[in-house]
Amino acid sequence: MSLDEMAGCLAELGHPTRLQILRYLVKSGHAGAAVGDIQEALGIPGSTLSHHLSRMVKVGLVEQVRESRTLHCFPRFEVIESIANFLMEECCVNEACAIDTDDDTSTAR
């Protein structure tokens, strides 16, 4: 993934509603969730939701599979993972961070 593509993904993640949507999809796991499910669960107007979803699909964060009238959405786990890795490796580990954070500031693990 190029720097621009990476920035593109991060930008799409960088919106509260979209982050909420992605979280919901992750929670739904591999079964995914229909657009309508998301809409009802999060209370987002259809047109707004559609807009956000299409942006996430565009950068590859979300995948959609149509089953007749219903459109199922899935998070692209590998993509999310590679973004997390990018942040860890490219932006963190080099001579800092993992070395420097002697007490574990990071939340869980």
Next chain:
Amino acid sequence: MSLDEMAGCLAELGHPTRLQILRYLVKSGHAGAAVGDIQEALGIPGSTLSHHLSRMVKVGLVEQVRESRTLHCFPRFEVIESIANFLMEECCVNEACAIDTDDDTSTAR
């Protein structure tokens, strides 16, 4: 960090120029880099650079320490790390990803 704060950080990361800036800062390590260094190294006009830096400072991705005329900038490694962790944990690990990727797609670790 709240979901909104997380989204705020991700949004700031989600700009090619800012991502470049952050990378440069990380490369510079704990010595940090002066605004002028960044400006010269990346060829970004001062006002533009200042704008991007102030955004990153605002969400806590970057810290600045003034030393007379020179303003040194440092990446907040813990913040970057916690974003990476959020993506891994909150958005990835739950019943998917780490479980599902039988061959280790993630580069390091």
Next chain:
DNA sequence: ATGATAATTCTATATTTCTAGAAATATATT
């Protein structure tokens, strides 16, 4: 065919963001 359901596209408005030159501020040097 008609009606219901699922979702998108169209449209418009409000708001934010990006960009960079010009002017201003703050600090150091002579």
Next chain:
DNA sequence: AATATATTTCTAGAAATATAGAATTATCAT
């Protein structure tokens, strides 16, 4: 005091984003 250096703030125009109602498309059921 005058000048140079480092950086920010001001300004403004262009472009992108976000929001959501209304209209539209596609599919299914009767």
